[in-house]
Amino acid sequence: MKLSKVGAGVALLICTQLAGCMGQMGLSGLVTKGNLSVVDNRYGRAGLYMLMAPVYGIAATADLFIFNSIEFWTGKNPITGKSPALVDTPINSIIKVNDKLDKDLTTAPVKLTQARMTAVDADTLAMTMTFEDGSQQVMTGRKQGEMVDFYLDGQFIASVSTSELEAYVAERA
Incomplete structure (x- = not known):
């Protein structure tokens, strides 16, 4: 069975939207760190930010759809190397779900x-x-x-x- 281009596009869009894009935004952080280390005053940094706006957009998009998804599924951000994944970080939350889940479902599944x-x-x-x-x-x-x-x-x-x-x-x- 062959998928049409539209069907394949819709399937890809659904996969990326369900991939778990919440994460550490490691690549965007590297771009910001680079910006901050080039100039030592706020006006220079702001000017550089304006010039680098496309780079920030590309980095954020790559984080959103690629690196944060990898972080979600593996439990470790490939850019920062930090673990656990942001979505696995314990925090005092309003709605408690994990206490009712099987323990295998509370950590990154890909090991x-x-x-x-x-x-x-x-x-x-x-x-x-x-x-x-x-x-x-x-x-x-x-x-x-x-x-x-x-x-x-x-x-x-x-x-x-x-x-x-x-x-x-x-x-x-």
């Missing part, structure tokens, strides 16, 4: 420490993913004719045509 690819045979690749807690999962891709079937720990999860995979790779090249 991958290693991924290793191996060729099982001419038509099968296996990726062994190791997580922080030492547990492992195996994602397998098996080519059958013009289709590639994907399995996670032996359970079927998706089937994709080789032309769709090639188009995906070509878009990112």
Whole structure:
């Protein structure tokens, strides 16, 4: 099944909006720090800010859609290196939710420490993913004719045509 360009755009927009964009704004902070370190008075800094307005906009957009999303899913900001993620910072809140949640749902879910690819045979690749807690999962891709079937720990999860995979790779090249 092929997605139209509009459908793919809507899906991408929904993914970015649901990605958890609240974060430390690390790149924007670096731009601000750079601005403050260039000139030692408020008028010079304000003038430099006006000249750098496009840079601030690009940095804030990158933080909002890329770096803060990475921070949300991994628990660590890739720019500042600080952990825990801003959304995981304990604070005296008005509405208490975490005390009713499973403890596994109160921290960043992505704790991958290693991924290793191996060729099982001419038509099968296996990726062994190791997580922080030492547990492992195996994602397998098996080519059958013009289709590639994907399995996670032996359970079927998706089937994709080789032309769709090639188009995906070509878009990112």
